[in-house]
Amino acid sequence: MIELPALGWQSIVIFVVFALSLLIATYCTYAERVIAAFLQDRVGPDRAGPYGLAQPLADAVKMFTKEEFFPGGANKALFVFGPCLAMITALMSSAVIPFGNIMNFGNNLFFLQGIEVNIGMLWVFGVVSLGVYGVMIGGWASNNKFSLLGAIRAASQNISYELAMGMALIAVLMISGTLSLREITLQQSVAGEWHAWNIVKQPLGFIIFLVCAFAETNRTPFDLPECETELVGGYHTEYSSMKLGLYLFSEYVNIFVVSAVMSVLYFGGFNFPFQYELRDWFVSNQGWELASAQNLITLLGTVGLFLKIFAFIFFFMWIRWTLPRFRYDQLMRLGWTILIPLAVFNIVLTGGLILAGVI
Amino acid sequence: MQLTNRAKVLEKKPMTLAERAYLPAIFQGLSITMRHFFMKKATVRYPEEVRPFSNTFRGLHVLKRDEQGRERCTACGLCAVACPAEAITMVAGERKKGEEGLYREEKYAISYEINMLRCIFCGLCEEACPKAAVYLQPDKMAPPRYERDEFIYGKDRLVEAVSPDERSVRGIQLTPDQATTLRGKLQQA
Numbered sequence: 363m364i365e366l367p368a369l370g371w372q373s374i375v376i377f378v379v380f381a382l383s384l385l386i387a388t389y390c391t392y393a394e395r396v397i398a399a400f401l402q403d404r405v406g407p408d409r410a411g412p413y414g415l416a417q418p419l420a421d422a423v424k425m426f427t428k429e430e431f432f433p434g435g436a437n438k439a440l441f442v443f444g445p446c447l448a449m450i451t452a453l454m455s456s457a458v459i460p461f462g463n464i465m466n467f468g469n470n471l472f473f474l475q476g477i478e479v480n481i482g483m484l485w486v487f488g489v490v491s492l493g494v495y496g497v498m499i500g501g502w503a504s505n506n507k508f509s510l511l512g513a514i515r516a517a518s519q520n521i522s523y524e525l526a527m528g529m530a531l532i533a534v535l536m537i538s539g540t541l542s543l544r545e546i547t548l549q550q551s552v553a554g555e556w557h558a559w560n561i562v563k564q565p566l567g568f569i570i571f572l573v574c575a576f577a578e579t580n581r582t583p584f585d586l587p588e589c590e591t592e593l594v595g596g597y598h599t600e601y602s603s604m605k606l607g608l609y610l611f612s613e614y615v616n617i618f619v620v621s622a623v624m625s626v627l628y629f630g631g632f633n634f635p636f637q638y639e640l641r642d643w644f645v646s647n648q649g650w651e652l653a654s655a656q657n658l659i660t661l662l663g664t665v666g667l668f669l670k671i672f673a674f675i676f677f678f679m680w681i682r683w684t685l686p687r688f689r690y691d692q693l694m695r696l697g698w699t700i701l702i703p704l705a706v707f708n709i710v711l712t713g714g715l716i717l718a719g720v721i
Numbered sequence: 722m723q724l725t726n727r728a729k730v731l732e733k734k735p736m737t738l739a740e741r742a743y744l745p746a747i748f749q750g751l752s753i754t755m756r757h758f759f760m761k762k763a764t765v766r767y768p769e770e771v772r773p774f775s776n777t778f779r780g781l782h783v784l785k786r787d788e789q790g791r792e793r794c795t796a797c798g799l800c801a802v803a804c805p806a807e808a809i810t811m812v813a814g815e816r817k818k819g820e821e822g823l824y825r826e827e828k829y830a831i832s833y834e835i836n837m838l839r840c841i842f843c844g845l846c847e848e849a850c851p852k853a854a855v856y857l858q859p860d861k862m863a864p865p866r867y868e869r870d871e872f873i874y875g876k877d878r879l880v881e882a883v884s885p886d887e888r889s890v891r892g893i894q895l896t897p898d899q900a901t902t903l904r905g906k907l908q909q910a
Binding site for chain 1: 755763
């Protein structure tokens, strides 16, 4: 592994990664409304700015100018801390996602990644699992029985689906033999072939991971933590103004992060088909230097990764406006009696295939 | 306890494997929504974009003038009688000397009101009118308002406008007393 400077050019990359995840999450709110409208034969937001593109800004202004409200008997510090924690954990996990390969300018190496650590997957998983505290604290501090019920539902749901998610992940780690997201990505690119993506080796694991990702981000059909009919709203019943905004916003950051993780783990991250052939073509036919050709490939790979991420985000929204909510016992049954045994089966299958030398 | 003989025994078949796996149904649902993604939108951007009205559309009322710019309405009250919602009220007055250019007949409506909150836009007033004075416009809707009294349309908003100046003098909704006063002023001028 290459030693990275703590400060310097790399910090610009960290800033860009941070700003990018915020920006994309912001426009997820717009995308959600537009996609929802299109799926329902409507036009969608179009008043603020061209095609309604200033809508997130308008939403932010609205959120900021709404009344700050604290329920009686609520623990104020925890009440404010809850949405902050949800947001922090959502943003923190985007730090280790490799958004691109290495850029090479002379002797300066840029990692298009917040921080490169060799426990990347463990970090994402640990931080994402902390996210449930944000919901739990919010529901507890509201001093509202409905909110508490919503929070408890969220906690039990997130924890049960985290188990299946982790087990689906183990199969990937068994193949790659590393926890570093960059390593996992690089292993999925083999010169001369493009189907080295993990989705080919792990179709079952991917489906399990996908379902759990929906449950982890509290998206439909697993959005039981919030429920207008039984819980008058859910864990954020008592929240108003930007505190509610943070909760809703952290959901979109989570979607972005989970989409990125899925793209990296199963869809080859910043790799795209025939990248080595393209690089060699630039070098041999156009007379480029190897480093600059590689830089171009890196940039194209970053664009490719974002296309994959956007496709996943679209899929998240597509599902949301198609499927209805689960009933809670169905949700638990799916998690414990179907997904976890399937994930265990997947681990055994993967182990057998590795022993047999197939993958 | 059995009350009737009409009760049906519901048959609950066990679900097939495909039904229990849910995935085919989910994919079916996804394909349906994706088809709708590319469909023509059912909504329009309303204030900028207006749908064409149907041929039989009956919209906002108008009190017509004749070809010389005189009000056709003679305040006969047939429209008010024909109105099933009782939305039309009017006060009739006698045309004075010098007003021949304003009103077509000797009798005219000093005030003419339609309550748009009561009106059901059936068009019976239009059919009842012997003077071809009241029409329901085929291309104009009663616009939204915030106050209830703004829905009571007087002559200022019903009578077909000739020019802004003339309308400002004549079109205001008047009580008989006010009309007399105004008539005196008009004759002086």
